[in-house]
Ligand SMILES: *[C@@H]1O[C@H](CO)[C@@H](O)[C@H](O)[C@H]1NC(C)=O
């Protein structure tokens with residue numbers, strides 16, 4: 460949609476006002492990374508670790524590597540000091556290892572790298588979870604368990620969850636694998652799938668191998684009914700309770716704070 464001419468003029472005026480009053484510091488050192496910085500980080504890291512048939516790279520976390528408190532304090536005190544270098548902290552999985560990288564955006568390079576070998580794993584990505592969720596549908600013992608319950612496979616939805624933390628000894632016992640628990644639910648007549656768990660089946664997936672490494676079908680219990688589980692307003696039918704009476708909250712002089720970039724005062 461094209462902006463009306465008056466809006467365009469207003470925009471230009473505001474832009475000029477912004478430039479006149481813009482602080483000498485272009486940004487605060489603690490400002491979060493911008494979309495263009497994220498793109499730069501991606502190209503710097505993928506250039507250093509090119510993906511190929513033998514190398515897989517996934518970004519599990521990308522965030523600002525904050526400058527030290529002392530650096531920020533001296534920056535705050537002295538308007539003429541140049542901004543500290545923008546850096547990002549990246550956690551990447553590269554060939555089944557967790558890499559911790561510091562990417563310097565002014566130098567356009569990785570300035571620090573180490574392989575993390577302690578307990579625990581980085582956050583899951585959507586791809587990790589989506590791929591794990593799909594595995595059950597081509598896993599014959601799972602398909603057989605669904606059939607045995609008289610359920611339709613096309614109405615089953617699976618989701619993966621962290622297996623949890625049971626202490627260091629337990630982690631070592633698991634041979635240090637990156638594992639998720641997959642749990643499945645039944646739709647068939649509702650979108651409220653978490654109301655209809657398919658109990659009794661437990662599955663675990665090794666995310667690095669991307670395969671099911673544990674499967675148990677212990678007990679068959681009925682799946683809760685789909686009736687009365689609808690929550691979407693458009694699908695809910697009367698009787699409704701009385702609608703609420705109107706309420707108004709007013710701040711005639713505007714809010715008690717101002718927003719300046721990422722800062723709220
Ligand atoms: C890279 O990922 C793909 C897809 O998940 C997988 O098939 C392949 O085995 C992986 N390669 C390596 C070297 O881990």
Ligand SMILES: *[C@@H]1O[C@H](CO)[C@@H](O)[C@H](O)[C@H]1NC(C)=O
Pocket residue numbers: 537538539540541
């Ligand atoms: C402020 O920073 C500039 C440039 O880094 C420096 O030359 C100047 O001495 C500093 N002033 C104070 C008061 O620290």
Ligand SMILES: *[C@@H]1O[C@H](CO)[C@@H](O)[C@H](O)[C@H]1NC(C)=O
Pocket residue numbers: 609610611647648685
């Ligand atoms: C699926 O839902 C329909 C409508 O509620 C019901 O009649 C049918 O028995 C259900 N089928 C299965 C296999 O759960």
